[in-house]
Amino acid sequence: MSVVSISRDGDIAIVTVDNPPVNALSQALRQGLWDAAATLDADPSVRAVVLICAGRTFIAGADVTEFGKPPLEPHLPDLVDRIEGAEKPWTAAIHGSALGGGFEVAMGCRFRVALDSASVGLPEVTLGIVPGASGTVRTPRLAGIEAAVDLVTSGKPVRAAKALSLGLIDAVFASDLQANAVAFARDALTCDLPPPVSARPVAAPDAAFWDSRSQAVAKAAKGADAPLRALGCLRKAAEAPFAEAMAFERQTFLDLRGSDQAAALRHVFFAERAAPRPAHLRDVDPLPLRRAGVVGGGTMGAGIAAALRDAGIPVTLIERDGQALARGTATLRGIFENAVKRGKLSDAQARDRMAGVTATTDHAALADADLVIEAVFEDIAVKRAVFDRLARACRPDAVLATNTSYLDPRLIANGLPHPDRFIGLHFFSPANVMRLLEIVPVPETSDRTLATGFALARLLNKIPVQSGICEGFIGNRILKRYRASAEALVCQGIAIADIDAAMRGYGFAMGPFEAQDLGGLDIAFLQREGARAAGRTVPETLGDILVRAGRKGQKTGGGWYDYAPGERRPQPSAAVADLLADRITGSARMDRDSIARHLIGEMAAEGQAILDEGIAARASDIDLVEIHGYGFPRWRGGPMFAGASLASSRTG
Numbered sequence: 001m002s003v004v005s006i007s008r009d010g011d012i013a014i015v016t017v018d019n020p021p022v023n024a025l026s027q028a029l030r031q032g033l034w035d036a037a038a039t040l041d042a043d044p045s046v047r048a049v050v051l052i053c054a055g056r057t058f059i060a061g062a063d064v065t066e067f068g069k070p071p072l073e074p075h076l077p078d079l080v081d082r083i084e085g086a087e088k089p090w091t092a093a094i095h096g097s098a099l100g101g102g103f104e105v106a107m108g109c110r111f112r113v114a115l116d117s118a119s120v121g122l123p124e125v126t127l128g129i130v131p132g133a134s135g136t137v138r139t140p141r142l143a144g145i146e147a148a149v150d151l152v153t154s155g156k157p158v159r160a161a162k163a164l165s166l167g168l169i170d171a172v173f174a175s176d177l178q179a180n181a182v183a184f185a186r187d188a189l190t191c192d193l194p195p196p197v198s199a200r201p202v203a204a205p206d207a208a209f210w211d212s213r214s215q216a217v218a219k220a221a222k223g224a225d226a227p228l229r230a231l232g233c234l235r236k237a238a239e240a241p242f243a244e245a246m247a248f249e250r251q252t253f254l255d256l257r258g259s260d261q262a263a264a265l266r267h268v269f270f271a272e273r274a275a276p277r278p279a280h281l282r283d284v285d286p287l288p289l290r291r292a293g294v295v296g297g298g299t300m301g302a303g304i305a306a307a308l309r310d311a312g313i314p315v316t317l318i319e320r321d322g323q324a325l326a327r328g329t330a331t332l333r334g335i336f337e338n339a340v341k342r343g344k345l346s347d348a349q350a351r352d353r354m355a356g357v358t359a360t361t362d363h364a365a366l367a368d369a370d371l372v373i374e375a376v377f378e379d380i381a382v383k384r385a386v387f388d389r390l391a392r393a394c395r396p397d398a399v400l401a402t403n404t405s406y407l408d409p410r411l412i413a414n415g416l417p418h419p420d421r422f423i424g425l426h427f428f429s430p431a432n433v434m435r436l437l438e439i440v441p442v443p444e445t446s447d448r449t450l451a452t453g454f455a456l457a458r459l460l461n462k463i464p465v466q467s468g469i470c471e472g473f474i475g476n477r478i479l480k481r482y483r484a485s486a487e488a489l490v491c492q493g494i495a496i497a498d499i500d501a502a503m504r505g506y507g508f509a510m511g512p513f514e515a516q517d518l519g520g521l522d523i524a525f526l527q528r529e530g531a532r533a534a535g536r537t538v539p540e541t542l543g544d545i546l547v548r549a550g551r552k553g554q555k556t557g558g559g560w561y562d563y564a565p566g567e568r569r570p571q572p573s574a575a576v577a578d579l580l581a582d583r584i585t586g587s588a589r590m591d592r593d594s595i596a597r598h599l600i601g602e603m604a605a606e607g608q609a610i611l612d613e614g615i616a617a618r619a620s621d622i623d624l625v626e627i628h629g630y631g632f633p634r635w636r637g638g639p640m641f642a643g644a645s646l647a648s649s650r651t652g
């Protein structure tokens, strides 16, 4: 069946695109639209054209799977020009998302109308490229340069109402898109046609505008190239004639399309789409998630409760006593109040979030919960006691989950009457912000429970990654190797500050030592002490030496660095040099690039061991863990992706 078909409503032709799953602009679709334009131009009985899509969305963009291959005709910019130059005016009728090339096709149309649930945008920079079919040149002609800069350099789509107010679309309908679009197209024939978008003027801002935007864009990009290159295209669009700006955009697009960053970001794009849908769960229905419980209202419990409330799920929050409950409730309220201060929530929304919270010390309140997540102290005895109570208080079909970081979930589940309903759900701090969710089944966990974990991730807008059981699961195990490898470099004589600077240069917001100073060295220390107390041999780390000397990080005025009172700027510490003097045995020299390559190689090696042991199913899952849980720069693709290219550059 053809991906493009033509039907009629009187003198209006309706061009329907049907190229599942998301109507991406494959070569066949580009050709189909090209041919449709020719057919309709040649048909004197057609006075206007409506372009509409079947399925879940309008055209979602260029076909990303074609990016690694030589471009085939008709090229997208030519198609957009062809539609704009058609003899009859085209109206794009948008539902779902008109993204990237999809929105560029819509901008080739004389009019754009949309359902109010639709959104439009130019997400190309999130794929390491710039729009390649006039997005940077036509958008400012519709919405002005300021709005175009925001749209194109952030890659964030906007909803129909906002798009209408910006001038990106011409009308919004609540329903009946096709009928309304046809009526709109017919009505438009009774008035003078507006000029095609390419013929509209664009006001050029002054140099100060570009300076300030380029600083802001560079800061937000955190090392990614595409946003600044997109800004360059927009400047060209404002200052040069249409054709020259188009040529500049096309060249920039082609340059970036083959770049390492674009390859890495495409890898992440597909990894993020693969992770939430494990093949073995395809036919398994999750359990309903209407009401949840959270036990423990500390850092993690409050964050998890906030994430559940953000998804509209009513929450019962349980604490061990009234005082702790008051503290937990205040922490939760504080999260929403903060969101109000930052303009993310209205007062009414924040009130509604809290109205959906039942705070109590009585476990009987969990009787109607479909899911209960435990986030109490990291202590096996405390956790076991909590699950004994949950087993009595909860329905036998409720899913019971632990947020443990390091304990063996099999020991926590031991003795539960329904272990098939038990699962590890490992959130990351702050749990209402961080997108990673490690999902850790025990051997008894049923597929339905596992599928419910994945369904929860979808509801909470998180990236789920299934992990097998090992100490620290995927993420904290790699973190441990990363930190140990960084400490090993210190022992060889590399300066702490150089290591941090190397990892910042690589694209992390912070290096491994600064990050520990911020989070506190004592958490990992206590975990090692716990293991030692349990009789395991855990070698003394450099971090242990610092904690024993009272240096737990910024909160104690010093950790790996010194901090002036009230300041967060790390200063190299003579006291640390003294404390570690016995352990620093080498005088190695390494440039920062080599330091970063070494540490990424170490992470990738641990990732490989995790794969070999079957703890992770795919290398790309490990990349997602690092990107969404540990601040690995997205445009590097994750340690496994980056590690593979490091390895090939060593052998190549």
Ligand code: 3HC
Pocket: 021, 022, 024, 056, 057, 060, 061, 062, 063, 064, 065, 076, 097, 099, 100, 101, 102, 104, 123, 124, 127, 130, 131, 132, 133, 135, 270, 273, 274
């Ligand atoms: N090309 C190829 N495949 C795509 C695709 C694209 N642009 N967008 C999505 N897909 C595939 C996904 O890989 C997935 O495949 P699978 O079912 O085999 O795993 C399937 O379509 C469904 O995708 P989602 O799970 O993401 O579906 P949702 O319904 O949740 O979301 C969407 C729909 C909002 C359209 C989302 O898919 C999306 O954001 N897509 C990417 C849009 C994009 O980045 N477009 C710009 C492309 S670059 C461009 O256009 C350059 C131009 O300027 C020249």
Ligand code: NAI
Pocket: 295, 296, 297, 298, 299, 300, 301, 318, 319, 320, 324, 328, 374, 375, 376, 377, 378, 379, 382, 386, 403, 404, 405, 406, 426, 427, 428, 429
């Ligand atoms: P926390 O110390 O901030 O909070 C624990 C809370 O549990 C306290 O409020 C305490 O009063 C409550 N509590 C203790 N015993 C209880 C009981 N019997 N019944 C009800 N409530 C009880 O600890 P945090 O950091 O929130 O950690 C909780 C769990 O989450 C731990 O297992 C930890 O390993 C895990 N985790 C922690 C992360 C972090 O970054 N802090 C990240 C991911 C997981």
